[in-house]
Amino acid sequence: MTSPLSIDVRPAVLREAQAIADLHVSATAAAYQGLVPDEHLNTLPMPKRLSLWREAIEYGDPQVQVALDGDKIVGFVGFDRSRDKGTKNTVGEIWSIYVAASHWDKGVGLALWDAAREALVEEGCTTVTVWIPLRNERALRFFDLAGFKRELNTAKTVPMGDIKIEEIRLKRALD
Template identity: 65%
Template sequence: MSTIQVRAATLRDAKAIAQIHTAAMQAAYKGLVPDEHLKSISLDKRVAYWREAIEYCEPQVKVAIENDKIVGFVGFDRSRDEKTRPTTGEIWAIYIAPNHWNKGVGAALWDAAREGLHEEGCTNVTAWIPVRNERALKFHETAGFERELSSAKTAVIGGIKIEEIRVKRSLISGNR
């Protein structure tokens, strides 16, 4: 039985979210982006970003808690992609502390995001995933997402070019 609980993030959670975001990015993107870039990720900038996101609910942010400690988070809202229907949601970010990978935290966060997007009237959800991030692609595919091969694009993140692909799935009941 899982001891993971998910709740809405509060401003007090911003630092823990930023720490997880930084640690998970450094672990997930090792070998995909230069080490210098990973080491240069600013925790202060991440704290500021997540404080603002939580304060303005853009995106909505939920945290996973285990033994009174935040072990992961998800940010979700309507899709930021141009020309998408207002019923299309997007997972903006989903990160889990590396020492909690493969322990059900991601699934708990995905369930909470799916429920939140459904409550917002979304019928579909997308996410942008770096093509070389096999762990993230596998996670999303296990959650029922399918790759949209025609969506591949190059994103510039922190001055680094990263190939990304959009994944998509339905939120209609019966599709888990």
């Protein structure tokens, strides 16, 4: 008999930037496998990706929390105020949320979402949004189950490497 997975979620610390950057690369590859050609994934050079995560952790823009299975980072979430133009300052946004493929469907994403939701509520946010590629059925299903609703009039095309993908914004109230 295996014991249930025990996941701790807490704010990331600077020394974890490399582990977050590494997980970002591997989780992106797993999440987008079959949706985007491999050569278009992770086109950001690792030194630049590492620098971006270090700055996010150091300056809290976005806030970053990590999920730990023991002492290993198995997921992370970046969140803050919405980056969309014209939104009120009570609108938060999940900027990114990734879980190691080895920990999919084990409650890690939910634990990260719960932590981000609590932090956004503490900051006075009343709603939260997230942008998801239309073809990423796993992510769409996750956020549907978390109570997000698709905003059909928000579809947009964004670059990913040398290709473009269609994304849609999802939104939900923070109650």
